[in-house]
Amino acid sequence: PTLDFEGVLLAGLAQDGGLYVPESWPTLSPDAIRALRGADYAETAFQVTWPFVEGAITAEDYRRILAETYATFEHPATTPLIQLAPDLWALELFHGPTLAFKDVALQLLGRLFDHVLTRRGERICIVGATSGDTGSAAIEACRDRDNISICILHPKGHTSEAQRRQMTTVHAANVMNIAVEGDFDACQDLVKAMFADRAFREDVNLSAVNSINWARVMAQIVYYVYAAVRLGAPDREIAFAVPTGNFGNVFAAYAARQMGLPIRRLVIGSNSNDILTRFFEADDMSMRPVRPTLSPSMDIQVSSNFERLLFDLYDRDGRATATAMRDFRETGTLQVGPNRHGVATGLFHAARFDDAETLAGIKRWRADSGYLLDPHTAVGVLAAEARPEPGAAMVVAATAHPAKFADAIQQATGAAPDMPPRLAAVFEREERYQVSPNDLAAIQAQVKT
């Protein structure tokens, strides 16, 4: 069913299990893109996302919320571009409270939720699954907000210590952490099952902030525009390389292109969990068990946001998309056929890198340029280096601060990364979380308390 922005924001997942997409893409004309030169991040965010938000919130309130959101970022440019090589830049998305790119969208989402709920006099319970960075970013975005309680499931033992501590050391009355005895996909399945349970969903007024929430994708469109404008858009085509797991971040780049940003190429970097690379290489989308890697935020079996691209590949036919998704779930494999696959590979290119290649990449970049890549960003940089059109301006989404993955950095370079004060603080505080078996009823009972 069609919903307005506010409805989509609060619902997250659609009642039939599908994902929301805009009915049409608003247009960013070349003149509108040019007019963004010199605009700061919050103003860029306003200009780019206002067509989606208009009607749900006043322009004045929205501007204030955006200013507050991006004031939580420690870098004055919010998401600075760092030049790595003549035609290669890192877009640092990790200057927010939890040092990973998910803050960019979630700091906004928490504030939007609170604003809308206050006006409606409602409360919601946000439930999410995380393989690492989403959970802490969501908790930071929702902590101590009056109208929100938040419960985050993480796969026990499959997040880095820093990632876990960023979640479990938040001592706010509205925050609950559950370590599930299972992998990330098990956590995600539990969240989906909670949404599918209508009585439960209505009872606790369930909502989601994981990357299926359209508003998150929307917020991520902004930095692609912001970076491209700084490098000469609309008068220069830009390529982006994105280390990818759930396909949310790179889908936001795709959305920016649908709106009119001149993007020549989108390069996807995957780790050994390479379902997307297999799809783009050979139209082979088939589920395989998750393998833990040094880039845990990309350790996923199924990229949930891929459904949004599929919708466009199926000419925005919801029924055909739903059928394809159902077949995929039932058989564990999906092929879109040569025509659709050709459309997809005209824009997307994908490459996979295992842990050994990732470590070698971190070591090489540190030695050659002094720049320290976190393992996720390293996968993105390696994918950028392997791009089909070398020489074109290429921006890599730098998705996490290296200090969040100190063990991998130590392994790669022989030295621990410097720890920023924001991160050092979580190693000082006591952890609070519950452990639960991979069991829906048990988790539901905990969420209700």
Ligand SMILES: *Cc1c(COP(=O)(O)O)cnc(C)c1O
């Ligand atoms: C979440 C995450 C990713 C993957 O992003 P998707 O939107 O799931 O593709 C990559 N790197 C880091 C550091 C992340 O936290």
